[in-house]
Amino acid sequence: MLKKIADWPYHDYATRLSVAVVYAFIAAIAVNFFYQPGNIYSSGITGFAQILTTLSKQFVGHTVPVSITLFALNIPLFVLAWFKIGHKFTFFTFITVFLTxxxxxxxxxxxxxxxxxxxxxxxxxxxxVGIGFALKNGLSSGGLDILSITIRKQTGRSVGSISMIFNVMIMFVAGLLFGWPYMFYSAFAIFMSGKLTDALYTKQRKMQVMIVTKQPDKVIEAIQDSMRRGITIINEAEGAYKHDKQTILFTVVTRFELPALEAIMRETDPLAFVSISENVRILGRFYEESMD
Structure with missing residues (x-):
């Protein structure tokens, strides 16, 4: 393993380590300054760790810190990630969880x-903000991320329902421990966290792009040089106003790739007509960058 780590690019190692430190600090601020003092439960494994910390005094006799329960809950998931996802992914996830x-x-x-x-x-x-920043830079915060990626790699299916069920259980326990209003407070915190994560992490949001152009070869070459995306070509399309011949190109990109696409169109064919449909659903193969 040490030899494999030594072979990784230094720049990639340094960047991910820096991101891990920033994420860990942000997550600690959220937990220690707001979640714990307000009796608010986070989503995912962090929320489960808070539950165990709350119950530990009753069952163990003293309060086990959230830091200990969080790390302990992730240990079996590290093993799963090592065998099912990848060694580099597991290494950086371990560093991120340890620092958190x-x-x-x-x-x-x-x-x-x-x-x-x-x-x-x-x-x-x-x-x-912390989760979105980590995901945007290719890091996982551990916990349910590992389970989600594993299931998606094995089945190709989204596991959003698993996260939803898990988070509903966390909110229910928050209501039992602190009173039912706290169930809604925790639900609101989870909602806020999800919205900010989606705002920062745009790689999972897919957009269908239709391009009507008279320079198809230049546009296709520029897109495929910059991003790994397939393109469907419809030749000999006719405009209804001037009856001139044009080419229609169809592709699907992520929200993260949209600025690059806009720059390509300005450079290759600024007169092209481009239509973008947000949040499309994809059936079939769609390339996603590996997190390993």
Missing amino acids: SFFIHIIPETTLSTDPIICAIFGGAISG
């Missing part, structure tokens, strides 16, 4: 507000 647990442990829990709504808003927003 470390920062949660060393940063003191600070009560900025006891208002659960304020804690839900700011905790969810900060958490979402």
Whole structure:
């Protein structure tokens, strides 16, 4: 394993390590400044770790820190990722989870507000920014990410329903432990986190692009040089106004790739007509960059 790590590009290693440090610090701020003081539960494994910490005093006799429960819950998932996803992915996920647990442990829990709504808003927003930043830079925060990627690789199916069920259970437990209003506060925090994650992490949002152009060869070459996307070509299309012959190109890109596509069109054919449909559903093969 050490030899494999030594073979990885230094720039990639340094970038991901820097992102892991930033994410870990942001996640610790969300947990220690807002979630814990406000009795708000996060989504995913972090929320489950908070539940175990809350119940530990009753069953163990003393409170087990969130940092310990979070890291312990991820250990079996590291093993799963090592065999089912990839060694590099597992290595960086381990570093990210370790740093997150470390920062949660060393940063003191600070009560900025006891208002659960304020804690839900700011905790969810900060958490979402951290998760989105990590995903955008090719890092996983561990937890359910590992399970989701594993199932998607094995079956090709989305596992959003698993995350939804898991998070509903977390919200239900929050209501049982702290009162039913806290179930809704936790739900609001999870909603905020999801929205901020989606705003930053745009690689999973797919868009269908229709290009009507008189320069198809230049456009196709530029797109395929810049991104790994297939293109469907319809030749001899006729405009209804001037009855001139044009070519229609169809492709699907991610929201993350859209600025690159816009730059390509400005350079190759600024007079082309481009229509973009957001959030399309894809059946069949669509290339996604590996996180390993």
